Amino acid sequence: MSTGRTDSTTDTTGTGSTTGTAVVTGIGVVAPNGLGTEEYWAATLRGESGIRRLTRFDPAQYPSRLAGEVLGFDPSAHLPDRLLPQTDHMTRLALTAADLAVLDAGAGPEELHTLGAGVVTASASGGFEFGQRELENLWSKGNEYVSAYQSFAWFYAVNTGQISIRNGMRGPSGVIVADQAGGLDAVAHARRQLRGGASLMVTGGVDSSLCPWGWTAQIATGLLSTSDDPARAYTPFADTANGYVAGEGGAILVLETEEAALARGARPYGSVAGHAATFDPPPGSSRGPALRAAILGALADADCPPGDVDVVYADAAGLPDKDAAEAAALREVFGPHGVPVTAPKSMTGRLYSGGGPLDLATALLGFRDGVIPPTANVTLPDPAHRIDLVTGEPRAVATRTALVLARGHGGFNSAMVLRAPAAPRTPSP
Template identity: 60%
Template sequence: MTAVFTGIGVLAPNGMSTEEYWTATLEDRSGIAPLERFDASGYPASLAGQISGFEAGKHLSSRLLPQTDRVTQLALVAAERALQDAEVDPAALPTYDMGVVSSNATGGFEFTHREIRKLWTRGPEHVSVYESFAWFNAANTGQISIRHGMRGPGSVVVAEQSGGLDAVAHARRTVRQGIPLTVTGGMESSLDPWGFVAHLSNGRISHVADARRAYLPFDSAACGYVPGEGGAFLVLEDATAASARGAAQVYGELAGWASTFDPRPDSGRPSNLRRTIELALADAGVAAGEVDVVFADAAGIPELDRGEAEAIGAVFGPDGVAVTAPKTLTGRLYAGAGPLDIVCALLSIRDGVIPATAHTTNVPDDYRLRLVTGQPQAAAVRTALVLARGKGGHNAAVVIRGLPD
């Protein structure tokens, strides 16, 4: 059973819609800037990929606003846009034929931070009753399901950066099990003071104040990454069912997936990222030479960048495949990153272009990595590999393939 993408919805730091994001990505327009929502002058880092100008009240009912964190508001809008793009009317479909699988790593920080402040400054009677669930990672799946009457399988994957890819892969599993349509993707937003402290606690955030130099994956000057908010939702359908309903377009197929865990850091054993790539290609029935581009995890940490370069080189050969990391324009979006890279892969297939890795200019020679930098690269893209790694050693990879004309 073939699972195909028929709708896309994006909210990203450098684009409030799919096409706005894609244009900004191709034109090297960044959404990384000094934090705007609180005074970060006392923090060791001050940059983030931020979505500016989003007003939830313009998109959602006044009833929903006090019940939801910003991350759920973003997820609701992105999911609705994906359905609109696919020209799906949920009310016209059987409710149990539609599912929702999402990923979120950080939860509703802003909502919880606000309510805890009320608890300590005004007393428990002032804490919102919605605090019982609005902070929860599963809130996005639940609210999307409720809003669109989707009573099929509902799941959430909580697995940091790799979770977004695993969620989309789980959506493919639900389609293969007989659910014709699943809304899937990932979204993050945790850029309030408490949330930013949580980001900083992992020790990987860049302290560089220059937005064009702070996040430089695969560069000799790499010194960490910039966190961000946003992500993407997609409509994933059984190809036969999509054709039967007259789907407006099919962007491509989720052809392969794999997920692994790394050994303990003190084990002396290597990362399983190479194995993840090989398993994903095998699942897709794709040879390494058929892959046209790799959308890299791009940690921005020298030892992790080197490890990823080595894994890619081991599978594809030194300088053997084009590699790119559009996330240098948004920051790392955790669970939102993988779905957004899937969007890039689908649009690369559609438009015949590979976006560049912004800001990175000096890739060490021994990485032997054919990184696309400077300008987008025109290419006939048929098959793309998307990689993601979460802190703690969780690896994921998906293969995206265009359909025959």
Template identity: 60%
Template sequence: MSEAVVTGIGVAAPNGMGHEEFWAASLRGDSAIRELRRFDVTSYSARLAGEIDGFEPGEYLPGRLVPQTDRMTQLALVAADWALADARLEPGTYDSAEMGVSTAGAFGGFEFGQRELDKLWCHGPGHVSAYMSFAWFYAVNSGQISIRHGLRGPSGVLVGDQAGGLDAVAQARRSVRKGTPLVVSGGMESSLCPYGWTARVSSGSLSTGDDARSAYLPFSAGARGHVPGEGGAMLVVEDGERAKARGARIYGRIAGYGATFDPAPERAAEPGLRRAVEDALADARIEAPDIGVVFADGWGTAAADRIEAEAITAVFGPGAVPVTVPKTMTGRLNSGAGPVDLAWALLSLRDGVIPPTVNVPRSASEYGIDLVTEARSRSVGAALVLARGEGGFNSAMVLRGSA
């Protein structure tokens, strides 16, 4: 069976555009969380976000494409461009039917949708863009990436809230193992508009703190909810043998994956995260001590963090493996979060450094985990990435080094 490897990384995140800028900022512990500037948030209970500054889509994309697309799609297209360039594919390496796309979506093009609904309400249907028919849709990123790069192989989209990004990359892995040589995969979100913000605030899970240094503190006594953000990552997932044959640089191997769903609250049964971790390890055919770092989901509430910590300590033992939540620098990115965590993990495998969980004191010892609060040098042969979504989604993915 074909082994799936990652040969290209494209990141669009609040603390860095492009994977090397993003990685350098992450190792410095640069946080991009601050009061949202895209619109006036003074009347909302939650006001902080991880926002991408200075992104002008016209600098990266054809002028005709910009008015057709939401900001999340513009970011996804740019990240896919970067990932494919990073993979260093020579023209004609693969036929267009041998390359596919697998992305995750949660919100869709909320900003585009709100703008066009405003036009409908204020001016009538004749003023609504024809592109409204698809620009709002959560599956649009897969379609636009496919069109832009002529990727006519197996393609699709998965919806699993925060866990969806890992699920999409797992689907890319399945396609590779079934014979598709290359799949562009990941997730991207950008719903920082009144419509999207209201939807987020209504969940009751956002932090209402005004201090960016203390608003999002997973695994901490001060945890009060999470801070959302925009962005994500696109990865080039490729058949390992074909990648080696063309002399590609390989960041790492997608070795294992597990996904579960939590039981209904009234059943009072054990949450499914531990089983997702165990399934991923079994799929990777490795033991818990082989994992050098866990990139935790870090929901940011006492109850959710306790569940995750208990799953980690049950599998690895108390304090037995370094745990990090670098999304404290970016906010939680919904379907973009898992792919960004994979980018962090792949770069950790490459450089032997674990990025930090900023702003959180080491008091996480009360959870029985070894929380990395400053960048830590450590040889990492395998990494575990965890993701959970609203409604009970759990996903876990194991990455191994390129050797």
């Protein structure tokens, strides 16, 4: 388990064996604007947002009332009945995404049911909704009404455990806790496990805490937008930026070595070429934010000069100071307006540990279809940022190298470089 960096130095994930390229062979998406990879991708290219007023509870008494909610999800249509009493909504979403990813990868029992196949996911909150319900039972009815499943259903490692059990995966497993940055860190750790001899890794992140208990905790940060207009609540890099909208969902990926994937006839979406993680100094320090160091570390790990990067999937905090800091880091590395930048999470809200993996999935689909999806709800970025923000319509670009960024509350930074495959998958219709 990792809880993030303790200093501002880079971690380039270069420990262990250096043989083998980690490729993504399967993608599973559960997002506020699409349940399933292709449904999400089509909605994203249309600029269709999943941000709306909360429906799972009445948010009228709270200052923030909008969220990216996965509507229409019926867990009984995706999972066996025996799993429903023991799982939080978050875990049900994660299991569904993992099923979709494994199916997409074409991985069968011969790949999964081994001591070499493992799971590494990220989580920012655990099963808050399940925990809230059991606490309500405890205080209103008594301890005999508390489910035995409360012992693990709330736990931030529960997605890793349930995915590994469901798929018979007995290899190396773990969980990363680093808020929004955790999803990228989890994929990086899965890559380490492949370098150490693992045969296949299921990785990524799915989060959800859209319940009164979880909502109160999120509002306490003071970072959520209080706008009731879905088109104006989350506008990263715009001069109207006033906070972000929280969401649920994310993406689960299947990682394999390139040799193993090609040997069984799999068609990779792309490869994980580089990663680095840093931690910002404490408030009041004379040192500045460490996002730039994470970017440079990831590029160095990928042996990738800045000029080779075709697109940046931004962290896009939606807060004036954090947007300015990210834009400054991008200018320092790539120059003003030096690389296309996009934030498709403006259509889903920030998904905490699910946000980074969903951006990875989006970048890989962009490789496949030769397009950069737009940033929603932003007509023009604040000119002070001096970045080339993709807005309005998708930009037709045959991207080959993408940089994905994620920052977590409290100072976590993570950066990951993806490369397109030599023989790309067939574009979707």
